[in-house]
Amino acid sequence: MKKYIIYTGVLAIGLLLGWLLFGGSSYKETNHNYDTISEKKQMWTCSMHPQIMQPEPGDCPICGMDLIPAESGSDGLLANQFKLTKNAMALANIQTTVVGKGNNEGNTIKLSGKIDQNEEANAVQVSYFSGRIERLNVSFTGEEVRKGQLLATIYSPELYAAQQELITASSLKESQPALYKAVRNKLKLWKLSENQINQIEETQKVKENFPVYATVSGTVTAKLVEQGDYIKQGQPLLKIANLNTVWANFDVYENQIDVFKKGQEVLVTTNAYANKEFKGKVDFIDPILNTKTRTVTLRVVLTNKNDVFKPGMFVTANIERVSSSNDAVLTIPASAVLWTGERSVVYLKTNPDQTVFEMREVVLGNQIGNEYEVLEGLFVGNEIVTNGTFTVDAAAQLQGKKSMMNKDGGKVMTGHENHLGTDKTTLSENINFIKNERVEVSKKFQNQLKTVFNNYIELKDALVTNDTNKAVSASKMILKSVSKVDMKLLNKNEIHKSWMSLEKEIKMTATSISKTTEIKTQRSHFKELSSNLINAVQLFGVNEKVYMEFCPMADSNKGGYWLSKEEVVMNPYYGEAMLKCGEVKQVIE
Numbered sequence: 001m002k003k004y005i006i007y008t009g010v011l012a013i014g015l016l017l018g019w020l021l022f023g024g025s026s027y028k029e030t031n032h033n034y035d036t037i038s039e040k041k042q043m044w045t046c047s048m049h050p051q052i053m054q055p056e057p058g059d060c061p062i063c064g065m066d067l068i069p070a071e072s073g074s075d076g077l078l079a080n081q082f083k084l085t086k087n088a089m090a091l092a093n094i095q096t097t098v099v100g101k102g103n104n105e106g107n108t109i110k111l112s113g114k115i116d117q118n119e120e121a122n123a124v125q126v127s128y129f130s131g132r133i134e135r136l137n138v139s140f141t142g143e144e145v146r147k148g149q150l151l152a153t154i155y156s157p158e159l160y161a162a163q164q165e166l167i168t169a170s171s172l173k174e175s176q177p178a179l180y181k182a183v184r185n186k187l188k189l190w191k192l193s194e195n196q197i198n199q200i201e202e203t204q205k206v207k208e209n210f211p212v213y214a215t216v217s218g219t220v221t222a223k224l225v226e227q228g229d230y231i232k233q234g235q236p237l238l239k240i241a242n243l244n245t246v247w248a249n250f251d252v253y254e255n256q257i258d259v260f261k262k263g264q265e266v267l268v269t270t271n272a273y274a275n276k277e278f279k280g281k282v283d284f285i286d287p288i289l290n291t292k293t294r295t296v297t298l299r300v301v302l303t304n305k306n307d308v309f310k311p312g313m314f315v316t317a318n319i320e321r322v323s324s325s326n327d328a329v330l331t332i333p334a335s336a337v338l339w340t341g342e343r344s345v346v347y348l349k350t351n352p353d354q355t356v357f358e359m360r361e362v363v364l365g366n367q368i369g370n371e372y373e374v375l376e377g378l379f380v381g382n383e384i385v386t387n388g389t390f391t392v393d394a395a396a397q398l399q400g401k402k403s404m405m406n407k408d409g410g411k412v413m414t415g416h417e418n419h420l421g422t423d424k425t426t427l428s429e430n431i432n433f434i435k436n437e438r439v440e441v442s443k444k445f446q447n448q449l450k451t452v453f454n455n456y457i458e459l460k461d462a463l464v465t466n467d468t469n470k471a472v473s474a475s476k477m478i479l480k481s482v483s484k485v486d487m488k489l490l491n492k493n494e495i496h497k498s499w500m501s502l503e504k505e506i507k508m509t510a511t512s513i514s515k516t517t518e519i520k521t522q523r524s525h526f527k528e529l530s531s532n533l534i535n536a537v538q539l540f541g542v543n544e545k546v547y548m549e550f551c552p553m554a555d556s557n558k559g560g561y562w563l564s565k566e567e568v569v570m571n572p573y574y575g576e577a578m579l580k581c582g583e584v585k586q587v588i589e
Contacts, residue, residue: 044069081350081358082399084392089355093589094388096349099332099378108318109259109366111298112580113250115313118301121242123216127231128191131156134209136227138220138238145240147217152237153209162187163206170201218242221311243311246304248280250317251295251578259366260285260319266300267318270309278302282319293578294553314579330378331371334583336386337364338393338404339552339559345404346378347385347392357385357392359402370583390548390561390586439498441540445489450542452481452506453563456533459513460562463526463572464579468517475513478529482506498539505532523573527555530562537563537588545589551582561585 044054044067057067077083084094131154138151145151165183173180187197192210200207222239225231248268252260264282284299300317302309309315336346348360365373378384385392396403459474482503490496509529513522537546547564554560554573562572569582 077356078358080402081356082396082401084355084357084395086355088395092388092391093587094392095386096383097333097336097386099330099374099382099384100380108320109256110370111250111252111317111319113248113298113315113317115302115309115311115315116247116249117221117241117243117311118245118247121218121245122221123218123240123242124236125151125212125214125216125238125240126234126236127154127212128189128233129154129156129159129210130231130233130235131159131210132230133225133227136225138223141220141223143220145214145218145220147214149214150211151214152212154212154231155209159190159210160206160208162190163200166197166200167204167206170204212237214240216240216242241311243307243309244303244305246302246309246311247283248300248302248309248315248317250298250300251293252285252298254289254294255364256366257285257296260298264319268300268302268315269318270313270315272313273308278308293574295578330374330380332362332374332378332384333386334370334372335585336384336389337362337372338389338585339550342557343404343407347389347396348378349383349385352383357396359393359396359404360384361407388586439495439539441495442489443543445486446541446543448481448485448489449536449540450544452478452485453533453537453542453544453546455481456529456563457565459526459529460564460572461570463519463523464570464575466519466575468519468522471519471522472514472517475510478510479507479514482510499536502532502536502539505529506536524555526562526572527560530560533563534561541588545587547584548586548588549582550585551578553578553581 044057054067059065060067088094133152134155135153136151137149138145162183166187169176169180169183184197218240219242220238221241224236224238231237248266260282262282262285266280266282268278268280269276280300280302282298283301284297286297286299289296298317332346338345344362344364345359346362347357350356350358360377362377363375365375393404397406455474455477459471459478462468462470462474485499485503487496487499487503490499506529509525509532512525513529516522534548544565547567548561549564549569550559550561551571551573552559554571560573564570567584569580569584571579571581574581
């Protein structure tokens with residue numbers, strides 16, 4: 001019994017000594033390994049330059065400050081990646097699409113254009129002799145006339161004298177046939193018919209007022225004279241257009257020129273006949289580029305015997321894409337692309353299982369319908385943001401990552417540098433819904449803001465139609481409406497600051513617009529006004545669906561956003577020059 005007790009005691013002492021000698025070392029080694037793993041995952045960044053990411057502590061290579069542990073280091077994110085919560089994804093309605101190859105056969109390109117008169121069928125009715133218009137038989141522009149119809153009667157002293165010469169020469173036609181023939185030819189040059197000349201000769205009577213007959217059939221598009229006017233030989237009286245055929249002129253951008261060929265079949269639609277399609281063919285492609293709009297004119301001749309098309313009417317063309325290659329092309333939705341003027345960028349979802357994103361620059365080719373060809377920057381299988389791209393870009397700015405207007409990442413740009421038109425603090429507040437939810441405010445406050453928004457829409461419509469005086473009036477209405485917004489309806493100091501900042505910017509830009517009638521200056525201030533109102537609508541809401549639209553060519557190709565009540569694009573930065581340039585970038589519910 002004593003022997004067993006001794007053995008048990010020795011064994012216990014041995015185990016204790018073993019633990020003391022090796023257990024602590026193993027524990028320390030385990031902890032050391034854990035620390036090493038953690039240390040590998042930890043990244044270090046600069047508080048002033050968050051684009052700096054290094055695997056170990058040290059000094060910032062830009063400003064020399066001590067690096068601090070990066071919060072995102074434990075997530076294993078790369079320097080320019082950032083993460084959004086699932087709640088933020090849902091609130092901002094962010095949607096993604098996997099990039100794939102689409103066959104270019106059957107793809108159509110949409111163009112916007114306008115109906116114009118067929119210049120080849122136009123005519124100008126002129127007077128072949130000088131005189132005074134005693135009677136004008138055309139009452140108004142738009143009147144239909146037929147070939148041979150009496151248009152006017154003219155008293156002409158020259159023609160009066162020429163008729164007397166004819167009467168005298170007719171009595172000498174046997175003795176002086178050359179003189180007689182010369183007088184008759186003189187009247188023929190003034191477009192008198194053989195019957196008219198013979199009638200003067202037979203009756204031996206001079207007509208005081210002579211008729212002018214239509215030489216063509218068509219529609220009077222311009223009255224160039226009035227009854228009682230004195231006119232000269234060869235002076236235009238009327239412009240007459242034959243509208244049995246019309247031209248549909250479409251603007252084609254530089255990067256689309258090689259897609260179109262003469263003779264291509266075109267399907268034309270118009271809002272006037274929503275359920276009808278009209279066939280035509282490409283008749284002419286302008287060889288000269290318009291340097292202001294960077295477009296060429298593509299012309300389609302349309303039959304118009306039933307007066308379906310009216311000159312000035314807006315139309316849309318669907319043209320099947322012509323390509324010299326049958327290879328498949330990589331395409332992405334147009335809603336995925338953000339433009340800075342020089343660069344085109346998309347946001348890539350880097351992990352299918354996580355809401356991690358990063359900006360990616362791409363090189364685009366032709367636009368095919370509502371999609372763009374991608375020449376460089378993406379591959380089949382990449383997942384990109386196709387709805388809510390603008391919101392994701394704002395989140396990238398907040399986190400100091402590469403973004404549309406800051407290709408190197410880092411600080412959020414301020415003032416006019418920032419495409420949102422706000423400083424870093426305001427940006428954080430105004431897109432609070434990216435991280436949490438849209439700010440909850442009273443319906444009364446939203447309705448007051450909606451009045452401001454409605455005045456803004458009037459301003460936008462005025463710029464669409466190039467009406468500078470109406471733009472001045474609308475901007476003054478904005479100033480009145482903004483002044484009536486009751487800040488006391490907001491219940492948080494942070495929200496007060498957000499609205500005060502926005503109110504100041506809105507008033508400043510609206511005042512600038514109200515003090516000028518120069519359309520280019522108005523549009524420049526309108527861009528800044530739009531940026532601030534976009535922030536206000538996103539932050540507070542106006543109890544209405546609003547479309548945020550974008551034109552990449554606005555502001556000398558820097559791009560410009562605006563708000564609209566309709567999904568249809570009506571460009572306020574160019575008006576009729578490029579009315580349909582742009583697209584919907586985000587729907588603010």
